[in-house]
Amino acid sequence: MKKILLSLNYLIILVVLGACSVFIKLEGEKYSITKIPTHFPLVNHPEGNEFTQARWELGKKLFYDNILSLDSSISCASCHLPELAFSDNRAFSPGIKNRPGKRNAPSLANVAYHPYLLREGGVPTLEMQVLVPIQEENEFNHNIVDIGKLLEKDSSYVKMAMEAYNRAPDYYVITRSISLFERTLISGNSKYDKYVNKKEKLNTQEKKGMELFFSDKLKCSSCHNGFNFTNYSFENNGLYLSYADDGRFRFSKDSNDIALFKVPTLRNIEVTTPYMHDGSIKTLKQVIEHYDSGGKSHVNKSSLILPLGLSQDEKDYLHTFLLTLTDNEFIQNSYLRP
Ligand code: HEC
Ligand code: HEC
Structure with a gap:
């Protein structure tokens, strides 16, 4: 679909029409354009x-x-x-x-x-x-x-x-x-997004990594799915046998929720180090090692977290794929800064 550049006044009309590509252009062109990418739903203000x-x-x-x-x-x-x-x-x-x-x-x-x-x-x-x-x-x-x-x-x-x-x-x-x-x-203009929108190609390694990520073997996308790479569910991915942080239990007081945390987005994961609720994993490669190991057997660990037996090449492909989720336009956007 063709991109539509419009002033905010017309946004409502587009919502009604269900147009799938919306650029919110801030008045007077003083500011950069905050884009809602074609493959994202509109934001509900x-x-x-x-x-x-x-x-x-x-x-x-x-x-x-x-x-x-x-x-x-x-x-x-x-x-x-x-x-x-x-x-x-x-x-x-x-x-x-x-x-x-x-x-x-x-x-x-x-x-x-x-x-x-x-x-x-x-x-x-x-x-x-x-x-x-x-x-x-x-x-x-x-x-x-x-x-x-x-x-x-x-x-x-x-x-x-x-x-x-x-x-x-x-x-x-x-x-x-x-x-x-x-x-x-809003961040949705990474290399991966450009690939989804058929504007850029992924190289062989990135593609292999993407296939692994979405595969039944790795199951990453059972939790990290949708346009924002999260289903927003609460899961335990096996970091510890015993957690210092009770996670979702703090809110629900249900013992099945002990050490469950909201599945985080993987967008811009390259720059959001360190990882996990406590920042305990410093690098993306170590995160991959964690999943490859199947994690620790906490009572509430998800049944989807199992030893993967990945080869070094597979780990490298997966890592390369995760790097395609970096949206440089977003992290460098001067209009989102003071
Ligand atoms: C059962 C659901 C589930 C599956 C399957 C899963 N994850 Fe996660 N992932 C989580 C949760 C929950 C966290 C956050 C844990 C925490 O905060 O302690 C997380 C955290 C991460 C993080 C760190 C994000 C951050 O910002 O801290 C990365 C990277 C990641 N997962 C990648 C993967 C990859 C790659 C796979 C497949 C090999 C995978 N995940 C499979 C649930 C899952
Ligand atoms: C001292 C550091 C610190 C400051 C200052 C801070 N935050 Fe945060 N923010 C955090 C941490 C840590 C979390 C995660 C807390 C948790 O999950 O319990 C968080 C979580 C959030 C979340 C939830 C994100 C999600 O994925 O659920 C939002 C939204 C947020 N902050 C916005 C803000 C805003 C707006 C301000 C200023 C009014 C602010 N933060 C100031 C550290 C900070």
Whole structure:
């Protein structure tokens, strides 16, 4: 299908028509184009928080502003770095006063499509998720009402909030605008995507790796499937016999959920090192060794995680395929930066 370049006003019409290629062009051509790739569903901006450029600009400004943390030392981007597909290269990102974190910061690429958030899936919307880092003692350790009061003293924030939501820069505006910005972090233009859209070819090794990835033997795509390489289910992939982190159990209190974690996306996996909920695996090659070994026999380990008996060549092919999921346009997109 031909790509359609359109102004936002026409987006609704396209939703109705079910057009499959939509470019959201931000007004005035001041900004780069946030693309919804042809093979992705449209992003659902919830009622009351529909996309506008003013909201997006405000959300972006807040995402990068240290004012959100109690001592004004860190921002969302301190742990979600654009050049790392909005993840972090530390196992646990420290919060204010270097307080140690408890989990590895995931990539925010395509977070708009997640049906629930955090590794145990306990938070239903992006709007609500914003409150988590704001309140966590080892993240911002702040209070959203107090942040609103600080923002009200800043005339540029007052002006932007009025323009965006017709009210003061309060809790409502903070949670809405940041989540709206997050919904535009769309990544779907990797080499693999270009291959899917018949714009680029994969080389022999990459193809062999792709076949392995989607094969019945490896079963990677039983969990890492769909356009975002995750089915969002909660699984145990056999990292430990005994986990320090209870995973989904924290939320559900069901013992079958002990040490189950949301299946992460594999998009941009090359740059989102270290891996797993605790950042315990440093390289992609080590992740492949982990799956090849079949993992440790935790009581809740998925029956899909079994020793694979891969040859060195097969491991290399698989690794090469995973590298085709890097979307350089996304991680270098200057318009998603301050
Ligand atoms: C101190 C580091 C840190 C800061 C600051 C931080 N985050 Fe995070 N973020 C994390 C970690 C760690 C997780 C995973 C937490 C978990 O699963 O329990 C996470 C998870 C998330 C998720 C869920 C992603 C998913 O796959 O479910 C979103 C969305 C998010 N952060 C957005 C933000 C926003 C917006 C801000 C600023 C308001 C922010 N983060 C500030 C470290 C941080
Ligand atoms: C039973 C479901 C399941 C299968 C099958 C599976 N994975 Fe995973 N994968 C997971 C879960 C769950 C995690 C996150 C575990 C954690 O956070 O501790 C994960 C994590 C990963 C990560 C690290 C992602 C990150 O951002 O930290 C990579 C890479 C990965 N898997 C690749 C693969 C490959 C390659 C295969 C096939 C050989 C595979 N997976 C098979 C469920 C699965």
